[in-house]
Amino acid sequence: MVHWAEGHAREHARDDFPSHGHPGVRAFVAIRMGAQVEDSVAATIAELSRPRDGVRWVRRENLHVTLKFLGPSVDAHRLEHLTAALHDFALETDPFELAAEGVGAFPNLQRPRTIWVGLHSAELGALASRVEALSVECGFERDSRRWTGHLTIGRVRNLRGFSKTRQAILEMKDREFGSSRIESLTLYRSHPGKEAARHEALATYLFGKHGSTD
Numbered sequence: 001m002v003h004w005a006e007g008h009a010r011e012h013a014r015d016d017f018p019s020h021g022h023p024g025v026r027a028f029v030a031i032r033m034g035a036q037v038e039d040s041v042a043a044t045i046a047e048l049s050r051p052r053d054g055v056r057w058v059r060r061e062n063l064h065v066t067l068k069f070l071g072p073s074v075d076a077h078r079l080e081h082l083t084a085a086l087h088d089f090a091l092e093t094d095p096f097e098l099a100a101e102g103v104g105a106f107p108n109l110q111r112p113r114t115i116w117v118g119l120h121s122a123e124l125g126a127l128a129s130r131v132e133a134l135s136v137e138c139g140f141e142r143d144s145r146r147w148t149g150h151l152t153i154g155r156v157r158n159l160r161g162f163s164k165t166r167q168a169i170l171e172m173k174d175r176e177f178g179s180s181r182i183e184s185l186t187l188y189r190s191h192p193g194k195e196a197a198r199h200e201a202l203a204t205y206l207f208g209k210h211g212s213t214d
Contacts, residue, residue, distance in 0.1 A: 024073030026190040027202075029086070029131050030064040033151065034180035037100050038063050041117055041177055044103065045153050048115075048172075053165050054158030055115065059196055065119065065151055067131045067185065070140055081138040083187060083203055089134060090185065090205035096123040100151060100177035103169050112162070115154035115169065117177060124149045124182075131185070183207050 033041070042060040049057050070082070099120040105112035128147050136142050156162065184206045191198040 024071075024075050025079075026072045026192065027070040027074045027079065028066055028188050028190065029068045029070065029135070029185060030066045030188055031098075031127075031182055031185050032064050033098065033100060034178075037178045037180050041100065041151065041153060044117075044172065044175065044177070048154070048165055048168055050161070050164065053161050055154045055156050055162070055165060056196075057154045058152060062196060062199060063151060063153070064188070064199065065124075065149065067128045068135050068140075068143070070135065074140075078139050079187070079202075082135060082140070085134045085138055086131075086185065086187065086203075086205050089130060090207050093127070093207040094123075095181055095183040095207050096121060096127075097179050098124060098182050099179040101175070103153075103172040103175055105156070105169065106148075106150075109166050109169060111159075112156045112166075114150075114152055115156065116150035116152055119149040119151060121149075121182075127185070 032038070038060060041063060045057050045060075049055070070078075100117050101120055102118035104116055104118065106114040106116065125147070128149065132143060132147065184204050186204045187202045189200045189202050191200060
């Protein structure tokens with residue numbers, strides 16, 4: 001995984017990159033918030049979590065903002081094309097500030113499926129749109145759903161016992177978590193697990209720098 005310290009991405013060592021003979025991998029492109037924001041979000045998750053609340057809460061190490069889900073079985077050829085495109089795009093992208101504020105649910109709190117922390121930045125939507133366009137150019141399927149910037153913190157499995165959680169979320173609708181300077185984006189491989197997925201960073205692209213850390 002790639003972790004952030006004081007708003008700066010640390011270099012990571014890539015153990016392996018899927019080869020042409022490797023089975024397809026579950027992959028996505030995402031950004032991470034800074035450590036201070038993630039700590040605040042993790043504390044809120046702990047505050048919301050209750051036994052048998054019917055919610056599968058996201059672990060702190062898995063907090064991320066998905067820009068593009070690439071698919072459940074992506075071949076190495078398409079990944080190679082996309083990594084080159086992301087590399088060039090990152091060189092032309094400026095770092096930006098991203099604020100995290102508010103807690104809510106999709107589609108709504110009466111029939112929630114996803115619990116989120118809101119994100120606020122004029123640059124975030126443009127970043128996601130460009131990553132989507134690059135992905136389509138590299139042979140990935142266009143997402144038919146409208147992209148909405150958010151940080152997923154929980155997925156509702158059962159509405160039984162959710163009433164207290166619903167009330168707590170309503171009381172957090174304006175909670176502020178701080179802001180992060182976004183300086184990179186990362187291509188991840190996801191390893192599904194029984195309790196939670198494990199996300200492996202395949203390559204990180206620093207904005208305005210020369211090359212990815214891989």
